[in-house]
Amino acid sequence: MISDMDIKSLRDTRDLLQKVGIQDACQFIEDNPHPRLWRLLAESSLETLDLEMAEKAFVRCGDYQGIHFVKRLKKLDSEVKQKAEVAAYFKRFEAAERMYLDMDRGDLAVDLRMKLGDWFRVVHLLKTGGGAGDDTLLTQAWNAIGDYYADRQKWQHAVTYYSQGRNQERLAECYYMLEDYPGLEKLASSLPENHSLLTGLARMFVTVGMCEQAVAAYIKVNKLKEAIDCCVKLNQWDQAVELAKQHSVKEIDTLLAKYASHLMEKEKVLSAIELYRKANHFTEAAKLLITAAKEATSLFLNPVKIKKMYVLAALLIESYHSRKKEQLKVKPPGSSESGDRKGEVMSTLQGFLQEGFSASADAALLGSAWRGAEAYHFFLIAQRQLYNGKAEASLKTALLLRDYEDILDPLAIHSLLALCSSACCSYSVCSKAFIKLESLKGLTDEQKQNYEDIAMEIFTRHSPKNAVVNSLECPSCDSTVKEWTTSCPSCDSKFPVCIASGQPLFDYHSWMCSTCKHKAYEKEIKSFRNCPLCHSPV
Numbered sequence: 001m002i003s004d005m006d007i008k009s010l011r012d013t014r015d016l017l018q019k020v021g022i023q024d025a026c027q028f029i030e031d032n033p034h035p036r037l038w039r040l041l042a043e044s045s046l047e048t049l050d051l052e053m054a055e056k057a058f059v060r061c062g063d064y065q066g067i068h069f070v071k072r073l074k075k076l077d078s079e080v081k082q083k084a085e086v087a088a089y090f091k092r093f094e095a096a097e098r099m100y101l102d103m104d105r106g107d108l109a110v111d112l113r114m115k116l117g118d119w120f121r122v123v124h125l126l127k128t129g130g131g132a133g134d135d136t137l138l139t140q141a142w143n144a145i146g147d148y149y150a151d152r153q154k155w156q157h158a159v160t161y162y163s164q165g166r167n168q169e170r171l172a173e174c175y176y177m178l179e180d181y182p183g184l185e186k187l188a189s190s191l192p193e194n195h196s197l198l199t200g201l202a203r204m205f206v207t208v209g210m211c212e213q214a215v216a217a218y219i220k221v222n223k224l225k226e227a228i229d230c231c232v233k234l235n236q237w238d239q240a241v242e243l244a245k246q247h248s249v250k251e252i253d254t255l256l257a258k259y260a261s262h263l264m265e266k267e268k269v270l271s272a273i274e275l276y277r278k279a280n281h282f283t284e285a286a287k288l289l290i291t292a293a294k295e296a297t298s299l300f301l302n303p304v305k306i307k308k309m310y311v312l313a314a315l316l317i318e319s320y321h322s323r324k325k326e327q328l329k330v331k332p333p334g335s336s337e338s339g340d341r342k343g344e345v346m347s348t349l350q351g352f353l354q355e356g357f358s359a360s361a362d363a364a365l366l367g368s369a370w371r372g373a374e375a376y377h378f379f380l381i382a383q384r385q386l387y388n389g390k391a392e393a394s395l396k397t398a399l400l401l402r403d404y405e406d407i408l409d410p411l412a413i414h415s416l417l418a419l420c421s422s423a424c425c426s427y428s429v430c431s432k433a434f435i436k437l438e439s440l441k442g443l444t445d446e447q448k449q450n451y452e453d454i455a456m457e458i459f460t461r462h463s464p465k466n467a468v469v470n471s472l473e474c475p476s477c478d479s480t481v482k483e484w485t486t487s488c489p490s491c492d493s494k495f496p497v498c499i500a501s502g503q504p505l506f507d508y509h510s511w512m513c514s515t516c517k518h519k520a521y522e523k524e525i526k527s528f529r530n531c532p533l534c535h536s537p538v
Contacts, residue, residue: 022053035061042066046086047077067096080105093406110137118146142168150174156276159183169197169362176204185213193220202226211236215243228252232259236278256281282320289313297409303376311534312373317369318515370516374499375404377533382416391424395477397502399429411440422458431464432457500524501535 022045029037031184041059051070058066069089071080084099093116096278100109102238106125113121122141134236148157149158155174162171168187175184188201198221200350206212218227224247231240237256256279263272268291276285293309299360357462385394398420401413418433434455438448477491485495485504495504499513515536 008198009497013372022048022050024056026053033060035467039063041065043090045072048071049082051088058331075517081105081108084108117144119148139165141165143170146170146174153177169200172201172204179208181205181208181213183209185210188217189211189221190221194222195220199223199226202230206230206233210232211239214241224249235275237275241279241281244388261286277492280323282323283318286313286316286320286369289316290372291374297407300409301382302308307376307380310369310376314369314516315534371404372407373533374497374518375401375407375514378404378497378502379408379412379416379498382420386416386420386501388424391420393501393503394425395420395424395429396504400497400502411443414440424465425462427459427462427464428466434458498524499531500528513538 006199018419022041025041026042027043035341038057038061042061042063045051045054045057051074055067055070057303058070069085073085076082076085077453080099080103082095085095087093087099093112096112097109100106100112101145106129110122113119113125118319119141123138123145125319126138126141126522143334144159146158146161146235147170149155149161150170150173152389155177159171159174159178159180162174168191172187175181175187184201184204188198188205191198191201193259198217202214202217202221205217207210211231214230214234215227216225224243228240228243231243232255241252244505250508254273259273263269263275269288273285273288275289276282289309292314293306293313295383296306296309355495378397382394382397382401385391385397395417398413398417401417402409405413414433414436418430418437421433434451437451438455443451474488474491474493477493478489486497494507496510496519497503497519498505499518501524503521505519507521507522509522511522511525512519513531513534516531516534518533520529520532525532525538531538
């Protein structure tokens with residue numbers, strides 16, 4: 001255990017100051033000089049307001065701050081003020097504050113608490129009328145208390161005081177740390193245009209993916225480039241393109257193409273498609289989808305996935321057409337109701353040319369989307385019908401696939417056709433399917449021999465004749481046609497195909513999808529909640 005004990009000279013000096021007086025104590029200290037004794041004399045002199053002796057003592061002990069304190073005391077015009085300052089010097093702050101308030105000098109009490117950093121007491125003094133009631137001081141106190149809580153990461157408490165102190169910059173920081181993004185958005189909307197804080201708020205929004213709010217903040221400070229860069233960074237390309245169009249910025253298309261090329265180089269085809277789709281560049285997205293679907297076909301991937309690719313490509317093309325129609329409906333300012341017909345036609349043509357439909361190759365590529373979807377749709381239906389034991393229905397559907405040899409693998413088409421026709425004893429169709437299979441290019445000798453062996457086994461038992469095929473009347477010319485045919489040989493009328501069953505439609509009263517414009521028998525579509533082809537709600 002360690003204890004501090006005063007030496008004899010220090011104890012004697014205290015006794016002299018308490019019992020005899022300052023002058024005798026001063027004489028004793030001069031006889032036994034030591035800085036600690038002079039400091040003790042200076043403190044005792046301050047207590048009795050003997051400023052001359054206090055100054056002399058501070059000089060002898062080398063306390064420069066004490067000397068300045070004494071000089072400041074001499075300038076005060078009131079003994080009470082001097083006592084209050086001395087009380088504060090000895091850290092008796094409550095006594096000093098009480099003295100200031102007793103002499104009706106609340107402003108000095110406030111100054112004392114401000115020097116101490118006791119902002120809670122400052123607020124109390126200002127609110128109770130002990131201070132001058134200055135709004136500036138009160139605002140400073142609120143912000144200081146907010147800093148107190150922010151330093152201790154008590155952000156919710158800090159928000160309360162920063163709000164009262166109208167410190168928007170620190171308030172934004174607290175909202176961000178609290179993840180109170182609605183509060184941050186409300187703060188941004190309340191700021192006037194070109195406010196210096198808006199740029200910082202926009203950066204905060206970008207870091208958490210709030211693109212719309214970040215763009216609004218950048219626009220309020222006229223930073224269009226940063227707003228577009230923000231949309232690009234957050235992959236909101238549709239909004240970036242819209243901003244570029246509104247403010248006549250041409251670089252966005254170049255940037256879009258560069259980013260898409262970057263994704264394609266990394267083999268992120270789906271990301272590039274999503275990029276174009278969000279930027280409302282539907283035709284480019286459709287081209288990529290159709291190309292991806294063809295590559296998937298060559299790799300013999302899941303037919304369901306390939307069908308979805310074609311359907312999405314077709315729907316993107318429909319979105320392009322819908323968007324173009326909406327744009328053409330918007331009349332330019334100053335145009336009359338009875339505008340020039342020639343100008344209307346020219347504007348329509350110009351609208352199509354802007355989206356890249358000028359090239360016939362692109363038009364052919366985009367026009368194949370629905371055909372690709374139909375091909376895989378009927379391919380899947382035929383197999384489903386076959387496995388469900390509906391051999392005749394599967395044959396009718398499989399016969400449709402002969403029109404899609406440019407999309408489907410001919411080997412898959414005629415293999416399925418041979419399988420379905422043999423299952424329902426239509427050996428004439430089966431014979432033609434095997435002839436086609438044996439004549440396909442690219443087959444190995446072993447594959448050709450296998451097809452020949454299977455054909456030999458079938459047709460040594462059965463003659464190449466079809467079973468009885470039902471006939472129907474053509475709705476246009478009343479001539480007789482086979483029930484699986486899709487066109488009339490007499491009048492060349494084309495019959496639509498039911499997308500629900502894969503059977504030709506001979507009935508005028510049929511259901512038609514509002515999205516893909518394909519038809520189906522009403523009795524067949526009743527069991528579906530969505531279109532069998534494009535999956536739109538029925």
